Amino acid sequence: xxxxxxxxxxxxxxxxxxxxxxxxxxxxxxxxxxxxxxxxxxxxxxxxxxxxxxxxxxxxxxxxxxxxxxxxxxxxxxxxxxxxxxxxxxxxxxxxxxxxxxxxxxxxxxxxxxxxxxxxxxxxxxxxxxxxxxxxxxxxxxxxxxxxx
Amino acid sequence: xxxxxxxxxxxxxxxxxxxxxxxxxxxxxxxxxxxxxxxxxxxxxxxxxxxxxxxxxxxxxxxxxxxxxxxxxxxxxxxxxxxxxxxxxxxxxxxxxxxxxxxxxxxxxxxxxxxxxxxxxxxxxxxxxxxxxxxxxxxxxxxxxxxxx
Numbered sequence: 053x054x055x056x057x058x059x060x061x062x063x064x065x066x067x068x069x070x071x072x073x074x075x076x077x078x079x080x081x082x083x084x085x086x087x088x089x090x091x092x093x094x095x096x097x098x099x100x101x102x103x104x105x106x107x108x109x110x111x112x113x114x115x116x117x118x119x120x121x122x123x124x125x126x127x128x129x130x131x132x133x134x135x136x137x138x139x140x141x142x143x144x145x146x147x148x149x150x151x152x153x154x155x156x157x158x159x160x161x162x163x164x165x166x167x168x169x170x171x172x173x174x175x176x177x178x179x180x181x182x183x184x185x186x187x188x189x190x191x192x193x194x195x196x197x198x199x200x201x
Numbered sequence: 202x203x204x205x206x207x208x209x210x211x212x213x214x215x216x217x218x219x220x221x222x223x224x225x226x227x228x229x230x231x232x233x234x235x236x237x238x239x240x241x242x243x244x245x246x247x248x249x250x251x252x253x254x255x256x257x258x259x260x261x262x263x264x265x266x267x268x269x270x271x272x273x274x275x276x277x278x279x280x281x282x283x284x285x286x287x288x289x290x291x292x293x294x295x296x297x298x299x300x301x302x303x304x305x306x307x308x309x310x311x312x313x314x315x316x317x318x319x320x321x322x323x324x325x326x327x328x329x330x331x332x333x334x335x336x337x338x339x340x341x342x343x344x345x346x347x348x349x350x
Contacts, residue, residue, distance in 0.1 A: 101261050102270040102294040112250050121251040140286035145251040165322040166315030168285055173314040
């Protein structure tokens, strides 16, 4: 699958999250040979788990599949700029490349807020490619939140 | 159990982590009535899970027990200053008070590095009490790392 297609898949998973009443974020983890390792959407409410963001779920699933907590060489596609929790988890997991959709001035931790990968205390950070399918990714979020207000 | 005793228990769990070859950090989650909800140590290697820090494990276990991802009114005791991932998870989980042991200039995210709770984008932060049993908590870590170098 191409980069665009992985992001398309992540967008579908974000949409499915929204249908379940979760904040619409989707993520796909891909191994070094371009094979999908794990894919999921946000499940905080469903799992009663404050850390069940899409990114955390696919990092955990991928690590379990590979039998190691270090996902060296893997790439992550996510529809929204990761929050500081997920950004740090991506760093701990040694993800190679991070592709994300909409930027998140309110909750993001990569290009916004604490800009975790720019911190001198950050030991590993992925190559970052932001703003992919940005309009569609942010429209999903806007529709979700405007329907709840 | 008093505050000191919860931290004592966290220190024992940190010591047990170290015996398993994990970075020695322990955490105890306590409900609003002072009853222990969950207690664990770091299990990143054992679980092949990059996010299996002591704090994440007890937040997840506590949320599962209470049937909600929001641990409003709960307090967390941890032997080391939480990293940015855990600090943000503690914020998402709406923890009331955070008591931590050793400060962590290299990897901490509360009083060091990105100082997450001071970020204007942080929606909730716990009351923070750092430096509890600091000497013992940092000795555990120093012994662990010096034995591996």
